[in-house]
Amino acid sequence: MEKKHNSHRPLAQPGSSLENKTGSWRTHRPEIDKNLCIGCSRCAKLCPDACIFMKMDKNTKLKAEVDYDYCKGCGICAAECPVKAIKMVKDY
Amino acid sequence: MIIIFILEAAETIYTVAILINMNQNKNKISSGHNACAGCGQLSAVQAVMRALNNDTILVNATGCLEVTTSAHPQSSWRLPWIHSLFENSASIASGIKAALNHNHKNTKVVIQAGDGGTYDIGIGLISGMWERNENIVYICYDTEAYSNTGIQASGSTPWGANTVTTPSGEKSIGSQQSKKDMLTIALAHGLKYVAQSTSAFPDDISNKVKKALVTIGPSYIQILSPCVPGWKIKTDETTKAARLAVKSGLYPLLEYTEGKLSNSSVNANFQADSVNEYLKIQGRFRHLKTEEIKQIQNLADKNIERYYL
Numbered sequence: 230m231e232k233k234h235n236s237h238r239p240l241a242q243p244g245s246s247l248e249n250k251t252g253s254w255r256t257h258r259p260e261i262d263k264n265l266c267i268g269c270s271r272c273a274k275l276c277p278d279a280c281i282f283m284k285m286d287k288n289t290k291l292k293a294e295v296d297y298d299y300c301k302g303c304g305i306c307a308a309e310c311p312v313k314a315i316k317m318v319k320d321y
Numbered sequence: 322m323i324i325i326f327i328l329e330a331a332e333t334i335y336t337v338a339i340l341i342n343m344n345q346n347k348n349k350i351s352s353g354h355n356a357c358a359g360c361g362q363l364s365a366v367q368a369v370m371r372a373l374n375n376d377t378i379l380v381n382a383t384g385c386l387e388v389t390t391s392a393h394p395q396s397s398w399r400l401p402w403i404h405s406l407f408e409n410s411a412s413i414a415s416g417i418k419a420a421l422n423h424n425h426k427n428t429k430v431v432i433q434a435g436d437g438g439t440y441d442i443g444i445g446l447i448s449g450m451w452e453r454n455e456n457i458v459y460i461c462y463d464t465e466a467y468s469n470t471g472i473q474a475s476g477s478t479p480w481g482a483n484t485v486t487t488p489s490g491e492k493s494i495g496s497q498q499s500k501k502d503m504l505t506i507a508l509a510h511g512l513k514y515v516a517q518s519t520s521a522f523p524d525d526i527s528n529k530v531k532k533a534l535v536t537i538g539p540s541y542i543q544i545l546s547p548c549v550p551g552w553k554i555k556t557d558e559t560t561k562a563a564r565l566a567v568k569s570g571l572y573p574l575l576e577y578t579e580g581k582l583s584n585s586s587v588n589a590n591f592q593a594d595s596v597n598e599y600l601k602i603q604g605r606f607r608h609l610k611t612e613e614i615k616q617i618q619n620l621a622d623k624n625i626e627r628y629y630l
Contacts, residue, residue: 241391241393241394241395241396242395242396243396243398243399243400244351244396244397244398244399245394245395245396246351246352246353246354246390246392246395246396246397247351247352247353248353248395249353249354249355249395250353251352251353251354251355254358255358274367274368274371274523274524275364275367275521275523275560276364276367277356277358277359277360277361277362277363277364277366277367278352278353278354278356278363279348279350279351279352279367280352296352298352299352299353301358301359302358302556303358303359303360303556303557303559304359304555304556304557305359305364305556305557305559305560307557308557308558308560308561309560309561317557
């Protein structure tokens with residue numbers, strides 16, 4: 230059964246909130262020191278905006294990376310990093 | 322020897338693959354929602370979503386989670402998701418489960434609600450759902466106030482907390498009532514799986530949700546999720562506050578299977594911190610004096626005794 234499209238009541242597409250670039254809310258920006266990062270992924274698990282990724286580097290080690298399009302700059306990652314590899318810097 | 326090595330290697334590759342896939346905008350809840358920066362609830366939701374598989378239907382009660390993730394033309398959800406009213410999430414889930422049973426489908430039904438919808442407004446319908454013994458997971462994100470409408474006191478607000486409807490002042494210490502014990506209410510219904518966690522322990526949350534999903538019959542999970550404007554804390558302190566709540570003994574990580582406190586909750590090496598640090602970082606407790614802090618310390622001590630921490 231196909232649903233009729235009503236232009237007055239558009240259907241919300243799954244994951245369509247990606248259109249909101251919430252990165253513009255930010256006053257401070259997290260910067261990750263890749264040399265210190267041990268790849269424990271605690272920051273990625275705790276991020277409320279799910280904007281920290283774990284990526285494999287050349288030496289096949291996991292490193293954290295931030296998607297600045299959506300990062301609201303709350304600073305949870307910097308506060309919780311066990312090796313203090315993340316620093317919050319001014320972003321304005 | 323070689324087989325063990327291969328198995329170990331396979332396991333490492335599997336965990337690495339999970340970690341790499343994590344948060345690459347393939348999550349069941351996407352970025353771009355309107356929650357406050359540093360929201361403890363959304364932190365916990367990410368952990369819950371990692372535990373679910375795609376064969377799940379989500380039911381949402383009214384609350385911060387519903388409002389921030391479904392602003393009209395957009396949605397953050399990548400799973401079937403429904404919201405109707407504040408109080409009836411349990412009844413809607415029952416209806417969905419009945420339809421699934423009729424079609425012989427094994428799709429899981431998960432309810433997400435805040436503490437207002439669980440402790441106060443929806444409790445009658447939740448009690449009905451538990452009475453009918455339906456196979457539904459109920460997750461309550463406990464922010465200890467009605468955060469969505471502007472921090473009014475709920476049944477979950479602890480003693481002495483300053484909220485909009487229980488203001489502190491010369492003649493008042495804030496909330497006069499103590500927190501309702503929802504876990505005991507759930508246990509009184511004979512639930513097979515009841516658990517409590519906080520947003521500072523994402524792996525613990527994921528494990529508990531996975532256990533609840535395989536439990537036959539209803540299960541209840543309560544997650545303490547610090548609220549930035551409600552608790553009057555800094556945005557980077559939500560996880561710290563949730564961790565201190567566990568360490569002080571005020572909100573221990575608990576797990577009841579078949580009505581009995583399971584071994585994973587009991588910790589012989591647990592050394593409780595004083596509640597001072599937990600109360601100090603929160604603006605809603607800033608007015609408390611030494612005597613009142615002592616009373617809260619008594620609550621924590623009672624918890625430690627009761628749960629054999």
